[in-house]
Ligand SMILES: *[C@@H]1O[C@H](CO)[C@@H](O)[C@H](O)[C@H]1NC(C)=O
Ligand SMILES: *[C@@H]1O[C@H](CO)[C@@H](O)[C@H](O)[C@H]1NC(C)=O
Ligand SMILES: *[C@@H]1O[C@H](CO)[C@@H](O)[C@H](O)[C@H]1NC(C)=O
Ligand SMILES: *[C@@H]1O[C@H](CO)[C@@H](O)[C@H](O)[C@H]1NC(C)=O
Ligand SMILES: *[C@@H]1O[C@H](CO)[C@@H](O)[C@H](O)[C@H]1NC(C)=O
């Protein structure tokens with residue numbers, strides 16, 4: 001039933017996608033403003049969600065679009081990874097890094113590789129890390145960290161932000177695990193220490209946005225959004241999981257535990273609807289709330305960027321709980337509450353199943369049925385299932401694909417998904433998506449196989465909620 005619900009929400013997500021039609025640009029949720037509603041980076045979230053959908057459901061219906069979209073936006077060459085000339089004028093390290101993380105995920109999950117003439121996923125992920133490491137090393141403002149914007153003419157060039165540094169750190173942690181090369185792990189440690197030294201991660205593990213270089217990064221903007229802690233706690237889980245040195249591992253365990261605990265407390269506040277939650281290890285009950293901008297019902301002030309963060313946090317928490325099983329108990333209850341509330345909110349719009357942004361207050365909100373709402377709901381359904389392997393596809397988190405680092409011929413062949421979790425089936429048997437020979441400009445689109453009817457969907461949801469509550 002989780003697969004069936006996910007399939008319907010995935011269909012609704014992709015029903016917005018125009019990038020496979022002639023005259024449209026592949027890879028984007030929409031044209032970035034002012035031409036469209038959503039920033040360039042949100043494409044990275046779209047494909048990262050669709051890859052997880054494929055990976056956990058074995059449904060490769062959207063693999064061709066995913067592959068073409070990622071390749072199209074991957075930049076002109078490996079010296080400019082995910083820096084397509086159209087968008088470089090407003091490019092941030094965070095934007096580039098989020099696309100890089102999606103390429104990393106594609107490598108880890110053995111997603112079908114790009115056409116032979118194009119770089120492999122792992123090469124793209126490494127290339128993003130390399131250019132960001134070079135920027136970090138060449139810039140001693142505030143003694144470390146990454147600037148937000150790349151272009152000196154943009155105001156954000158004089159601002160060092162948490163997400164930019166966090167995406168670099170996240171790539172470092174995952175490349176370290178994937179390649180075994182300790183240089184990546186050292187960078188991850190160094191970036192974390194800097195974030196903590198400047199107070200972007202404070203002593204209580206609140207995670208703030210960033211600060212101007214003019215203030216030596218001390219005048220911190222203290223708003224808290226869920227994207228930065230999501231990227232950081234997933235990174236800490238990768239570091240904890242792979243570190244063999246006991247002292248180091250205990251350092252990462254401390255960071256991971258404290259950050260996860262604080263993140264649950266800040267973003268999963270108890271709500272009346274959740275008062276029956278069985279969570280005992282934390283006060284967090286959920287459902288997930290984007291606290292800084294999701295105010296009372298009908299008063300959501302989140303920007304279109306902020307609307308995309310929830311799904312990223314949910315999938316990061318599930319990934320962390322798989323890499324660090326000691327977190328499972330703390331994470332499972334709030335994720336389940338969130339999945340139930342998200343699914344219950346999918347009852348509006350013309351289709352009768354459009355999902356809401358707000359999951360507390362029974363989804364009472366006017367934000368409904370647009371790409372971020374559907375992507376967040378798809379993430380919620382996926383994590384609701386992933387944490388119960390017995391009802392999911394039987395897969396753990398993938399952290400090592402088969403492509404060798406620097407091996408441009410490597411990459412997933414779409415037929416042997418990697419899973420090293422012990423609970424994995426070891427075979428994703430996905431050969432149903434984009435195959436070799438799908439040109440990066442071809443549309444090779446798979447056909448969606450039809451949405452369930454309203455009634456069918458309602459039954460699926462009822463069954464899903466029953467499974468989750470059991
Ligand atoms: C850049 O813009 C042109 C003109 O709109 C478009 O054809 C092309 O696909 C865009 N490239 C990327 C990578 O978005
Ligand atoms: C490890 O990674 C770093 C950073 O990419 C690279 O400079 C170095 O050559 C790599 N070392 C090995 C042994 O591959
Ligand atoms: C600037 O901030 C860094 C990091 O917190 C600190 O190490 C350094 O001493 C500060 N420099 C000045 C001039 O205050
Ligand atoms: C849970 O709530 C109690 C009482 O308000 C508080 O003392 C405790 O620190 C909270 N625990 C967490 C993990 O926030
Ligand atoms: C590392 O992650 C795997 C899942 O990928 C898990 O089975 C294993 O227990 C984790 N190792 C540690 C030390 O927690």
Ligand SMILES: *[C@@H]1O[C@H](CO)[C@@H](O)[C@H](O)[C@H]1NC(C)=O
Nearest residue numbers: 014015017020021443445448
């Ligand atoms: C584009 O993708 C959508 C969603 O997968 C699909 O319904 C549609 O048929 C595709 N269009 C083309 C022209 O391939």
